[in-house]
Amino acid sequence: MRTDYYNDPEAPKPNSVVPSASAVVTDELGRILLIKRRDNKLWALPGGGHDVGETIEQTAVREVKEETGLDVEITALTGIYTNPAHIVAFSNGEVRQQFSLCFTARLTGGTPAIDHESTDIAWTHPDDIATLDMHPSMRLRISHYLEARSSPYLG
Incomplete structure (x- = not known):
């Protein structure tokens, strides 16, 4: 299990930093691909x-494939997210400071399928995202994507 802390003065002190990647995948209708995480029950x-031996772009492509069954191609960088006040505590004692790159990606194929990390997959219209139970850090990434920024978010 995991617990996310966001701007919480009671958050535990981090003991690790692990680079990660996420992707805003859209379909031809402009809907955004979301998963419902098994570990915290939130949409993301x-x-x-x-992983060692891959580029961070390959991480994003691999993770989309593992978690959704879909194949994607990276098209741009949405932002780099390193807020030291975003802490993730795991049941094994690891406490991470956030370090994540978020990319935009284009769907190229595959068949939707959930894995051991998710309980659901949904193509979601941007107007419906506000109604979903979602961590603020995910909302931030999606909002930066929807702003169609001329350069990636750095923060």
Whole structure:
């Protein structure tokens, strides 16, 4: 299990930093691909930890495939998210400071399928995202994508 802390003065002190990547995947109708995480029951962009031997872009592509069954191609960088006040505590004692790159991606194929990390997959219209139970850090990434910024978010 995991517990996310966001701007919480009671958050535990981090003991690790693990690079990760997520992706805003859209379809031809402009809907955004979301997963419902098994570990915290929140809707999120597909993503996860960087593995040795891959680029961070390959991490995003692999994580989308693992968590959704879908194939994607990276098209841009939405932002780099390193807020030291976003802490993730795991039941094994690891406490991470956030370090995540969020990309935009284009769907290229695959068949939707959930994995051991998710309980649901949904193509979601941007107007419906506000009604979903979602961590603020995911809302921030999606809002930066929807703003169609001329350059990636850095923060």
